[in-house]
Amino acid sequence: MTRIWRAIAAGLGFALSLASTAHAESRLTVAVEVLPRSNNPFSSTSIVDLGYWSAFYDPLTLVTTDGELLPWLAVSWRQTSPTRWQFTLRENVRFSNGTVFNAAAVVAALDYLKSERGKIEPVARDLANITTARVISEHVVEFDTTKPDPLLPRRLSILRAIEPNLWAQKGPEGYAASPIGTGPYKIETARGDRVKLVANTQSWRKAPTDTLNYIISTDATARLSALQIGDVDAALNALSPDEFDALKDAGGSVFVDRIPAVVALILNTVKETPFRDERVRKAMILAVNRHQIVAELLAGQTVVADQPATRGMIGFSPNLDSTPYDPAKAKALLTQAGYPNGFAFDMEMPASKVLYISVFQAIAADLRKVGITMTVRQLPQIAFQEKTQLGNWAGPAFAWPFFSPTSDPLYAMQYHSCGWAAAWYCDQTTTDLINKASAEPNLDARKALTTQIMTRAHDTAQALFLYESVSFIGLGARVQKFRADYGFIRFEDIALKR
Numbered sequence: 001m002t003r004i005w006r007a008i009a010a011g012l013g014f015a016l017s018l019a020s021t022a023h024a025e026s027r028l029t030v031a032v033e034v035l036p037r038s039n040n041p042f043s044s045t046s047i048v049d050l051g052y053w054s055a056f057y058d059p060l061t062l063v064t065t066d067g068e069l070l071p072w073l074a075v076s077w078r079q080t081s082p083t084r085w086q087f088t089l090r091e092n093v094r095f096s097n098g099t100v101f102n103a104a105a106v107v108a109a110l111d112y113l114k115s116e117r118g119k120i121e122p123v124a125r126d127l128a129n130i131t132t133a134r135v136i137s138e139h140v141v142e143f144d145t146t147k148p149d150p151l152l153p154r155r156l157s158i159l160r161a162i163e164p165n166l167w168a169q170k171g172p173e174g175y176a177a178s179p180i181g182t183g184p185y186k187i188e189t190a191r192g193d194r195v196k197l198v199a200n201t202q203s204w205r206k207a208p209t210d211t212l213n214y215i216i217s218t219d220a221t222a223r224l225s226a227l228q229i230g231d232v233d234a235a236l237n238a239l240s241p242d243e244f245d246a247l248k249d250a251g252g253s254v255f256v257d258r259i260p261a262v263v264a265l266i267l268n269t270v271k272e273t274p275f276r277d278e279r280v281r282k283a284m285i286l287a288v289n290r291h292q293i294v295a296e297l298l299a300g301q302t303v304v305a306d307q308p309a310t311r312g313m314i315g316f317s318p319n320l321d322s323t324p325y326d327p328a329k330a331k332a333l334l335t336q337a338g339y340p341n342g343f344a345f346d347m348e349m350p351a352s353k354v355l356y357i358s359v360f361q362a363i364a365a366d367l368r369k370v371g372i373t374m375t376v377r378q379l380p381q382i383a384f385q386e387k388t389q390l391g392n393w394a395g396p397a398f399a400w401p402f403f404s405p406t407s408d409p410l411y412a413m414q415y416h417s418c419g420w421a422a423a424w425y426c427d428q429t430t431t432d433l434i435n436k437a438s439a440e441p442n443l444d445a446r447k448a449l450t451t452q453i454m455t456r457a458h459d460t461a462q463a464l465f466l467y468e469s470v471s472f473i474g475l476g477a478r479v480q481k482f483r484a485d486y487g488f489i490r491f492e493d494i495a496l497k498r
Contacts, residue, residue, distance in 0.1 A: 025210040028496065031217045031226060031235040035195065039176040041160035042113060042121040045405045047259060047471065047487030051236040053160070054488045055197055055212055056096070056181035058205070060087065060106070060156040064485045065258040067312030067407045069154055073101065073161055073182065082148040082441055087156070089139040095163040096186035096200040103141040107133045108164035110143075117172075123158050126411070148441030151314070154406040184491045185212045193217075205492040212491075227252050227476045233496070234482070235474040240356070241299035243474070251477035256470050257484045260313065261401035262305040265347065265363065265464035266416070268424045273345070273396035279337040281461035285323045286330035287370045288363050294467050297358050302470045307454040308402035308416070309409040310468040315437075315450025316409070320458045330370045342371020346395030349376065350384035359466070360399060388415070391422030398424075401469050405486065409450055410437055416462070425463075430456055 036049040041057050060074040074087040093101040110133035113124040130152075132144045145152065163180040170178075179187065184207035185197035193216040199207035215232070217223045224243050226232035228250035239247070244254055267275035267284070274280045290304045306323060309316040334342060349360060357378065364374040377394070379387075387393055388400065402412035413434050418426035430453060437449035457463075475482055481495035 026208075026496075026498075027211040027213060028209040028234075028494070029213045029215065029232050031215050031223050031232045031238065033216070033218055033236075033238050035214065035216060039179040040121075040172045041162060041179070041181075042109075042118065042123040042172075043176075045122055045126065045158050047257075047405075048237055050487035051484070051489060052195075052214060054183065054484075055185040055214075055491060056179060056183040056187065056200070057160040058182045059488075060089075060159050060161070061153055062485065062488065063154055063157045063260075063405070063407050065312070067314070069157075072157075074153075074156065077153050079150075080142075083145045085143045085145075085152055086136065087141050087143070087153075089141065090204065091139055093182050093204045094202045095161075095180050095182055096202060097163060097166070097180050098202065099163050099165065099180075101161055101182050102138045103135040105161055105164050106141045106159075107135055108167060109159060109162050112162075112167065112172075126158055126406075127155060129155075147439060150441060150443035150446060151406065151408055154314075154408060157406055184208075208491060208494040208496060224474070227474050230476050230478060233476045233479055237471045237473070237487075239472040239474040241297065241301070241472065244299060244472075247474055253475045253479070255473040255475055255482050255484065256301050257473055257487065258302075258310070259401075259403075259469035259471055260310060260405055260407055260486055261403040261412075261469040262308050262310055263359070263399070263401050263466045263469050264305075264308075265360070265466065266398050266400050266424060267463055268393065268396040268398075270424055270426055271396050274337070274339060274343050275396060277337045278460055279333045280339065281464070282323075283330040283333035283337070283370070284367070284372070284464050285461055286326045286333065287372065288366045288464065288466075289325040290466055291325065293359055293362050297356060297362060298467065298470065301472070302467050305465040305468050307458045307465060308412055308462075309404070309450075309454050313404060313407045313409050315447050315454055317451045317454040317458070320455065327366075327370050334370060334372075339371075342373065344373035344375070345397055346375045346377055347397040347399065348379055348384065348387070348394060349399035350381045351378045363464075363466075389422060391424065393424070402463075403469075409454060410434060413453060413457075427456075427460065427462070430460075430462075 035052055058073050062070040062072045073090050075090050077085055077087045079085050095101060112118040113127060118124050129145045129149050130143050131146055134142050136142050161182055166180055167175050182203060184200055184203045184205040186200045188198045189196045195214040197212040199210050223235045223238055227235055227247055267281055269276045294302055294304055304322060306320050307317055360376050364376055367374050404411040416425050417434055418428060418431040433449060433453045437446050440446040440449060478497045480497055483490040483493050
């Protein structure tokens with residue numbers, strides 16, 4: 001066994017049985033840094049979980065990386081009154097245990113989310129405007145909402161189908177232990193650092209292989225080596241730009257998945273900090289060479305952001321001026337604000353592949369040139385999420401994307417406003433606009449109001465907006481065709497060399 005192979009075996013935990021059966025069955029092997037903590041489909045809206053869940057769960061609708069809304073388990077929809085929608089479901093869809101997918105399955109999911117137990121689920125919070133769901137016919141379901149919601153079809157992209165009989169029997173924990181979905185694969189075995197799935201021959205989405213193996217690997221060197229020699233076909237959300245050339249030299253490629261988020265340095269204006277002064281916030285943006293960061297640290301694979309929305313989102317403002325890199329002007333603004341010698345502060349960020357530590361180290365280096373000392377502190381993801389809920393930040397700034405899984409920027413703005421329980425930014429004008437837009441029944445009018453909110457975020461330098469978030473998926477030489485939308489892998493479109 002060579003040194004490289006020993007490293008791969010240790011990093012990825014390959015079983016000898018996997019190698020011995022590979023010739024007898026077509027397989028796809030995917031490396032991930034972590035698998036979801038639970039397979040309860042209502043427990044998360046994270047793209048990290050979608051890379052796994054998309055193998056066996058399907059949503060009602062799908063939002064693409066370009067913001068296009070696609071039919072999925074629901075094939076059409078219409079608004080029958082200001083607060084009522086009817087959705088027609090796809091026919092001839094079955095769960096992997098053979099049960100027919102129909103309107104009753106959708107109603108069962110919504111009934112759970114409206115229950116006392118279900119109300120605490122992240123998906124329930126995002127669908128709280130739905131009051132009831134009812135069966136109209138086998139493949140037609142009707143929703144009532146508390147207020148008009150022109151974006152309901154987009155919101156239902158986070159609602160994944162469950163097999164209602166098993167859910168009723170097993171409950172969330174039991175169902176998560178042995179999940180049943182309508183996707184192209186079904187779980188066969190799960191142990192330790194690997195999961196083996198087999199093709200769901202009843203799925204409406206055709207599996208490209210007989211088996212699908214997910215293997216946990218936290219070692220970047222082992223992941224890259226496995227991609228290079230072909231023992232892994234894809235590495236999800238786990239590739240850095242500095243690894244691109246080595247992978248391409250081995251015949252592999254990189255898929256760039258655009259994430260519905262704007263990476264930003266959040267500046268706390270609720271605490272008594274220098275960031276309460278708009279001039280300081282604008283100086284921060286002027287002081288950071290964001291275009292260089294995108295070009296050098298992100299391989300030019302994304303664009304600089306100047307607002308909380310990404311291109312393709314509802315209400316994205318295309319006419320905003322991009323703040324240039326101008327450290328001299330930044331120093332002048334700092335002097336005007338009473339900080340001629342700068343100041344020092346701590347910022348916190350989660351340990352995450354979506355937020356690159358190198359980016360924030362580059363920001364710190366740029367800020368030092370204008371007299372601002374920023375100390376970067378990394379936290380475990382769970383600890384960081386707790387702070388977003390409680391607001392117990394050690395410093396006055398932190399890194400967190402403006403994340404909008406339904407391509408609605410107001411999804412993110414609810415956290416970055418006076419309305420958030422642990423608010424870190426409070427601008428009453430913005431909050432009033434958010435409330436007005438959220439209650440607007442007309443989609444065009446809502447878009448216009450959202451554009452106003454994006455413009456105000458830009459004009460007041462609400463945060464140090466950096467770039468539109470991307471995820472780099474490493475692909476081995478066997479992969480000829482691959483597509484993912486916001487983490488949702490389109491397995492039915494994957495093509496492999498035989």
